[in-house]
Amino acid sequence: MNNTKEAWERHYARIARKDRVIHQSNVFVGFNANIDAIIYIDETFEKILAENNITKDNLLKKEPKNINTQKEFLQVLAKSIMDSKEMEIATKNKKLTQWIENTFNTREYRIGGQAGIMSKFLDNLGLRVVFSTPKLSEKMAHLLPKTLIIPDASGLKKLKDAKKSEDTKTNYIFEYKKGTSLFNKKTPRADRFILATRPKGLEPRFHNNATYEFLSFFELVDRAIISGFQSLNAYDKKDFEKAHTQIEKIKKVNPEIKIHVEEAYITDRRVSDEILDFVVRHVHSMGLNEVELAKTLSATGKSKKASAIEKSNYSLLECYLGAKEIFEKMKLQRLHMHTYNYCMVLLSKDYGTSPEKMRDGLLFALLCAAVKASNGSVSSITDIKKVETKLNEQGVKEIIRTQKELGLCEGFIDSGICDLGNHFLIAAPTKISKKLKSTVGLGDIVSSSAFVYDVL
Numbered sequence: 097m098n099n100t101k102e103a104w105e106r107h108y109a110r111i112a113r114k115d116r117v118i119h120q121s122n123v124f125v126g127f128n129a130n131i132d133a134i135i136y137i138d139e140t141f142e143k144i145l146a147e148n149n150i151t152k153d154n155l156l157k158k159e160p161k162n163i164n165t166q167k168e169f170l171q172v173l174a175k176s177i178m179d180s181k182e183m184e185i186a187t188k189n190k191k192l193t194q195w196i197e198n199t200f201n202t203r204e205y206r207i208g209g210q211a212g213i214m215s216k217f218l219d220n221l222g223l224r225v226v227f228s229t230p231k232l233s234e235k236m237a238h239l240l241p242k243t244l245i246i247p248d249a250s251g252l253k254k255l256k257d258a259k260k261s262e263d264t265k266t267n268y269i270f271e272y273k274k275g276t277s278l279f280n281k282k283t284p285r286a287d288r289f290i291l292a293t294r295p296k297g298l299e300p301r302f303h304n305n306a307t308y309e310f311l312s313f314f315e316l317v318d319r320a321i322i323s324g325f326q327s328l329n330a331y332d333k334k335d336f337e338k339a340h341t342q343i344e345k346i347k348k349v350n351p352e353i354k355i356h357v358e359e360a361y362i363t364d365r366r367v368s369d370e371i372l373d374f375v376v377r378h379v380h381s382m383g384l385n386e387v388e389l390a391k392t393l394s395a396t397g398k399s400k401k402a403s404a405i406e407k408s409n410y411s412l413l414e415c416y417l418g419a420k421e422i423f424e425k426m427k428l429q430r431l432h433m434h435t436y437n438y439c440m441v442l443l444s445k446d447y448g449t450s451p452e453k454m455r456d457g458l459l460f461a462l463l464c465a466a467v468k469a470s471n472g473s474v475s476s477i478t479d480i481k482k483v484e485t486k487l488n489e490q491g492v493k494e495i496i497r498t499q500k501e502l503g504l505c506e507g508f509i510d511s512g513i514c515d516l517g518n519h520f521l522i523a524a525p526t527k528i529s530k531k532l533k534s535t536v537g538l539g540d541i542v543s544s545s546a547f548v549y550d551v552l
């Protein structure tokens with residue numbers, strides 16, 4: 097164990113030490129962006145529950161697909177906090193969001209939505225980022241880097257010159273720390289609950305007349321990251337079809353491009369299924385966390401694999417076996433999964449990047465996530481040199497156990513790389529930052545930086 101820990105410390109030190117000159121690779125990021133209103137939950141929350149007659153005994157047992165009432169909202173939020181279980185649930189109730197604004201103390205407004213978070217972060221790293229979202233308001237533009245490039249109907253624009261929309265979507269992020277007490281129980285870990293809103297006109301794609309000419313900027317794009325499909329309804333088949341058509345066009349414009357889709361927390365399994373069929377099946381790479389992996393597996397009818405993952409408390413071993421199903425079924429070239437303890441990538445041999453480079457990408461990405469957890473954002477690529485972290489021992493144990501139980505090549509425990517015939521399994525223990533500011537968006541940081549590392 098000690099030798100293995102030292103090996104991982106050495107890997108991390110090598111990555112943090114390296115001085116990088118960013119080659120200004122071009123990255124595209126789309127489509128979901130909004131404002132996140134960050135609310136920190138503390139002991140005063142119990143008072144709000146009491147005022148609304150919510151007790152420990154009337155919390156919601158089953159997670160609802162949507163939130164309709166104030167009572168339902170409080171019951172689900174309390175449940176998420178008590179179990180430290182991340183959730184994202186949508187509401188259309190405007191009175192409820194108004195009540196939240198008046199009742200809770202919003203500490204900060206940040207750019208949110210996976211694409212919003214990833215575009216800002218990748219720009220801060222020094223990449224040239226083309227960013228597209230269906231509605232970009234002035235309010236959002238203020239929270240984004242000025243250097244972003246926006247594809248408008250009339251060509252590529254600077255952020256300040258791009259067409260702005262009047263309205264802004266706001267999501268409410270309830271962050272809680274480890275050890276927050278609620279109904280005499282302390283939260284097992286830090287996590288967040290997201291109340292998402294669903295304004296119209298935010299379909300995760302380009303406008304309807306995205307012609308080949310409009311999409312021609314993709315000729316110069318090395319990597320594309322798309323997300324936001326969770327906001328579609330399962331019965332909106334046409335929307336999924338339109339997204340799919342645009343993906344095919346992009347691949348025609350640039351056959352060398354790699355496209356990555358970032359999954360999200362989805363409450364309707366039919367939506368998960370459509371995302372797999374219309375999006376994931378047609379791209380090269382997919383990113384998700386352990387909860388999303390289990391949910392995706394159940395949506396494809398693999399509920400045994402999903403419950404094995406949950407029962408094992410999201411062990412690397414079970415997650416690998418589950419992820420392999422999706423990797424093979426979706427004919428992916430790359431599947432990335434992040435958890436608090438470890439990260440893994442399944443990489444096909446025709447992806448064109450060496451497993452060592454992919455592993456280093458994971459380490460780089462995990463250092464970036466530690467910076468984000470500790471400071472709230474990553475302001476420059478050199479931040480990873482300064483962040484104070486601790487190697488996650490649990491992650492190291494997971495790697496050792498998986499090597500033994502699956503009989504993987506011995507080198508796996510120190511290198512995190514194993515050749516499994518048609519694919520490589522790549523894994524790394526995480527680094528935990530000594531300070532913790534917030535948890536929202538950490539997955540987006542890990543997924544996007546690990547994906548673009550080979551073109552940095």
Ligand code: GLC
Pocket residue numbers: 128130132184207208209210213267290292360536537538539540
């Ligand atoms: C989802 C949420 C958004 C949050 C993001 C973080 O996209 O809707 O509010 O910023 O996740 O990953």
